[in-house]
Amino acid sequence: MRVTKAVIPAAGLGTRFLPATKSLPKEMLPVVDKPAIQYVIEEAVRAGLSDILLISGRGKRSIEDHFDRSFELEVRLEQQGKFDELKEVRQISDMARIHYIRQPEPLGLGNAVAMAEDHVDGAPFAVLLGDEIIASGDLLRDMIETYDRYGRSVIAVMEGPRAEISLYGAIRPEFVEERVARVLGIVEKPDTDDAPSNLAVIFGYVLTPEVFDALRQTPPDSKGEIQLTYALNLLAEQQAVYARVFEGLRYDIGNKLDYLRATAEIALDRDDLGATFRDFLTDLVQRRKLV
Numbered sequence: 001m002r003v004t005k006a007v008i009p010a011a012g013l014g015t016r017f018l019p020a021t022k023s024l025p026k027e028m029l030p031v032v033d034k035p036a037i038q039y040v041i042e043e044a045v046r047a048g049l050s051d052i053l054l055i056s057g058r059g060k061r062s063i064e065d066h067f068d069r070s071f072e073l074e075v076r077l078e079q080q081g082k083f084d085e086l087k088e089v090r091q092i093s094d095m096a097r098i099h100y101i102r103q104p105e106p107l108g109l110g111n112a113v114a115m116a117e118d119h120v121d122g123a124p125f126a127v128l129l130g131d132e133i134i135a136s137g138d139l140l141r142d143m144i145e146t147y148d149r150y151g152r153s154v155i156a157v158m159e160g161p162r163a164e165i166s167l168y169g170a171i172r173p174e175f176v177e178e179r180v181a182r183v184l185g186i187v188e189k190p191d192t193d194d195a196p197s198n199l200a201v202i203f204g205y206v207l208t209p210e211v212f213d214a215l216r217q218t219p220p221d222s223k224g225e226i227q228l229t230y231a232l233n234l235l236a237e238q239q240a241v242y243a244r245v246f247e248g249l250r251y252d253i254g255n256k257l258d259y260l261r262a263t264a265e266i267a268l269d270r271d272d273l274g275a276t277f278r279d280f281l282t283d284l285v286q287r288r289k290l291v
Helices: 036-046 061-067 071-079 083-094 109-114 139-150 162-167 211-216 228-238 256-269 274-287
Strands: 005-009 051-056 097-102 125-128 132-134 153-159 169-177 180-188 199-207 241-246 250-252
Touching (some): 005 109, 036 061, 036 125, 036 132, 036 139, 051 061, 109 228, 132 199, 139 153, 139 199, 139 241, 153 169, 153 180, 162 199, 199 228, 199 241, 199 250, 211 228, 228 241, 256 274
Parallel strands (some): 005 051, 005 125, 051 097, 153 241
Antiparallel strands (some): 169 180, 169 199, 180 241
16 A cells, blocks of 8 residues: 555654743744744655644644634735745645644653554554654655565664664664665664664654554553554564665754754755855854864
8 A cells, every 4th residue: 555644743742942842842943934843744745645644732733823724914915915925825734634633641652653543544654753854865755665665664764873872762673775674673762882773763654554553562661651662663573664774964853953953954055045144154163263
């Protein structure tokens, strides 16, 4: 079956970006002039997925409002002759069919994914994290291509420093082709010395519907949360699970330093901002004597 739907869990509390996320969902943090989650949905649409289920929670209403029509704003822009801005605003609500369901409590990524079972209706689907931006390459499209070839779940992974592997899940890989490995196991946030590899789980997943049975068999962890990692370990015992190695640019917007990096990189690539911003950075480096 073809992958046509994406699920985006966005019910987390965003504690890494407090105090900003006390009232603003982390997925709505602006990167230049677009919220992070819009970049994620644009990535899904580029990969051919226009049916999107967003798992939200309390305090996340601004996400729904952002992707809804804003008739008052559209009328005002039209009256003011701001047709470029009007086109951009309308594109936000027209880019995909977005459905919403609420997760009553933030009980882990696995719990959020389990809530999508009725919506995906027995078909394979993508899971994208609402605060990770892929800034180069076509990772999701590559993952779907890997699923099409093998017919099994696919995890996105990226090689990183072993010193940072404790922040992520790390896979135990068995490579079957260049940049594609069978996953023999996943260790959630391992100690540096115990990590099975330096391939960290990032961005998202393309999952077969059998993952829901694995989630039902997964007990809560010590925090009472259902971890998708544990369910994928169970799934890997029952059928092959693959990893696609990503080698491009990716930013975790929940990480303050990554947020700043993403803002700088994306601003530099903008036709309307790049040249002026480049001049500012050059002047900043000279004034601060950074080189």
